[in-house]
Amino acid sequence: MIDHRLHVLRTLAENGTVTATAAVLHLTPSAVSQQLRLLARDLEVELLRPEGRRVRLTPAAHIVLRHADALRLQWEAAQAELAQHSAAVQGTLRLCGVSSALATLAAPAVTALRTAHPLVEPLIIEEESTDSYRLLLADEADIALVLPGPDAPPVTDARFEQTPLLxxxxxxxxxxxxxxxxxxxxxxxxxxxxxxxxxxxxxxxxxxxxxxxxxxxxxxxxxxxxxxxxxxxxxxxxxxxxxxxxxxxxxxxxxxxxxxxxxxxxxxxQLLTAVRRGSTSHPVINAGLQALHHTATSIGT
CATH class of the missing domain: 3.40.190.10 (Periplasmic binding protein-like II)
Structure with missing residues (x-):
């Protein structure tokens, strides 16, 4: 529902070069450049300016990203509200994170979740923390089990809700x-x-x-x-x-x-749960978070 080119622009803002953006998004550099040119044309503004081997976002690009973040938040809230109309908690729950957290926390949490909500279908993806944040933004995961580090988004990043887990x-x-x-x-x-x-x-x-x-x-x-x-x-x-x-x-x-x-x-x-901001009220995601926190509480260290 939200123009994918906005995600390309956001990824470029974080990585600084078309080549790095293409690698993160699994696209060719020419495909990234073309999508951004078409987005600039459709918006009738200049989005990028060359700066050595990198590109710099224009003031107009920052305005676009600010509104894109607001659109994404509103879309997450809309999906959550629509899902609440279902009589049962159902749908796919995609969890990603580091291997030790998946083995110790996600596995038993998923078992408890499926017992309480048989119509929830889990999908577990092993990734390091930096890539887990990327999967959240690309809407390829719903909950990430992450370790905050030097390359992780700060807890003040408006795109995520990050909560201590263990x-x-x-x-x-x-x-x-x-x-x-x-x-x-x-x-x-x-x-x-x-x-x-x-x-x-x-x-x-x-x-x-x-x-x-x-x-x-x-x-x-x-x-x-x-x-x-x-x-x-x-x-x-x-x-x-x-x-x-x-x-x-x-x-x-x-x-x-x-x-x-x-x-x-x-x-x-410090293990955290991270989700896209606005998605915690989605019944499936909320149930997944509750199962993870219950499992973490029962384990302790």
Whole structure:
């Protein structure tokens, strides 16, 4: 119902170049340029001005985006109000987010949701947090389970409603027999001389590790770039390094030890739910949010 070219313009405003916008939207750069030219023609205003290798939005483009955000909010409210006329909570609920949150929170929440509302059909998508926000804006997801990080929209971003879901403590994962495998716990600074295992790119865990180590007073030496928890645990078990393991991630079946971290700077992950602003009153989305928050409350950390 809302012109897709407005979403293209919004994506360009966030990414700065036609090439980056095309990559995010899975379009060719020429298709992005053509859509924006046609939008400018239809609106009879100039939307973009070249600025080196980038483009700069004109004042008219910012006006268009401001009204586009208002239109999107109104459309979400309209969809929610229409859905409330149904006698039952029904429809597809699309959840996206990081793997650990999907496994520990989304899976049991979806089971409870389908028990309470059999006509709800869930669709679960694994993505890192930055891409989860993108899926929300592209209307390819309804609820995102995200970790706020340096590339995440601020909580003041008018396009989203972001709500705290769970505070997830992080532990140190070491090989069995490691000098830091102490059940009473260790301070993170004691692991400053260790090799660390974490994937640097497209991985929410990396900025969290950097922030935790900086707070403890050191910069980690990344020895191996691995992301999937089972593979990370296998490397840790072989003595190739250590890692931070979120409390909600089950301990893999390897000879490894989960060591509690002590001190004031104990690292945690803050899990949030994010939805498009105005959509929380939609019966399906509201039921999904309630199921997620109930599951988070029952788990704790």
């Amino acid at each position: 505070t997830d403590r992080q532990d140190l994962l070491v090989a069995a027999g490691h000098r830091l495998a102490r059940p009473e716990g260790v301070h993170l600074l004691e692991a400053a001389d260790q090799a660390w295992i974490v994937k640097k790119h497209n991985n929410d865990s990396y900025p969290l590790l950097l922030a935790a180590c900086a707070a403890a007073g050191f910069t980690p030496r990344i020895a191996h770039e691995v992301k999937e928890w089972y593979a990370v645990s296998s490397l840790v078990a072989e003595g190739l390094g250590v890692c931070l393991l979120p409390r909600i991630v089950p301990l893999p079946q390897h000879p490894v030890v989960r060591v509690p971290l002590l001190g004031e700077a104990t690292p945690v992950r």
